[in-house]
Amino acid sequence: MTVWRAPRVTGPVTATVELPGSKSITNRALILAALASGPSTVRGVLRSRDTDLMLGALSALGVGIESGDNPTTVTVTPASLHGADVYCGLAGTVLRFLPPVAAFADGPVRFDADEQARTRPQSTILGALRVLGVDVDGDTLPFTVNGTGRATGGAVTIDASASSQFVSGLLLSAPRFDDGVTVHHVGKPVPSTPHIDMTVDMLTTAGVSVDTAEANTWRVAPGPIRAVDWVVEPDLSNAAAFLAAAAATGGTVTVPYWPTVTTQPGAQIADVLRDMGCQVTLSGGNLTVTGPDRLSPVSIDLHDIGELTPTIAALVALADGASVLSGIAHLRGHETNRLEALATEINRLGGKVTETDDGLRIESAPLHGGHWLSYADHRMATAGALIGLVTDDVDVDDIETTAKTLPDFPAMWQQMIAGTA
């Protein structure tokens, strides 16, 4: 594990930063392509730990996965699926999207993952699969889905308040079940609903009928999944850390190829930065953020966009005044307990952060250097980089963990600040 001295600037950062593909779109496109009625090409594929784990797992199940000289273009050829060992790393999208796919293998599919993944919520999707007629051994990692090549499907009621990925995972494979799948959610509100919209949108693009007329209910009809040549948008949640660098330094950062219409929750970083006093423009596909002299604090419900929390928490720790981030109790089950981790690490550098029932209260305080722990969480590592950009002597532990979704992060960050004082 490398301890990385976060590069420090004293002037405004000015840069254009091109982001690789979205993790969430890549892993959905790969699943839909693997279950489709013919071969597809996926362009703009993110190559990172989470997406390479998905590629590896699909290949182990028998799906044809090919990429030529350009690793971001992948041809996926569906095949009958067979039993396999699937390793999920710490990837929620692999942990929750692949067990339903495994129902269609003709033998046992054994799932395992990183030690840290064992505390992430998982049993909900396994219980749902049992209701849908799938034989599953175990409720926690490691577990086995005993695929038989087909499954009945039908209606299932789950509590998806711990993760939207339970809903997305069931919906992505739903058309392959004999009777389709209807998912009802009962419980506290489902977080990250834009990610469910992304799932529904991509299923619809692949010719699948999804009925969302009733609140908290998703009905997917059985039927073929059309082969689609997918083009993956840049990862807007990963873009957030770079845009936040402009906000923190009074600089200007542009991210090209910003989609005008998207289901990615990361797009909402534009509104958050505006609320903090940044100028934000979208023109000709370029999203440009210019930071203010002083950042304003914000009180904001992040329930829909929880994945942006580490970046926003780091940024509001640099603002003038107290911010409250709410609606994110479910982050305690993300890569790590993100509420505890953010409070601990910002406080270690002199910050004033308290955990609330469903979020964080972050007051302004002068920050100083120190060791920033990453907890194997890519977004904790980038949050440390952001604070270190404007704070002397911040050492970010395990910077390699950014490879979960952005393997080139240290080089991209360095390139962003090249030429800045």
Ligand SMILES: O=C(O)C1=C[C@@H](OP(=O)(O)O)[C@@H](O)[C@H](O)C1
């Ligand atoms: O479906 C997806 O691609 C994701 C859904 C969200 O999960 P939760 O609903 O568990 O927050 C998000 O935080 C995660 O990064 C990606």
Ligand SMILES: C=C(OP(=O)(O)O)C(=O)O
């Ligand atoms: C919560 C996240 O990841 P995962 O897909 O592993 O849930 C994230 O990337 O912020």
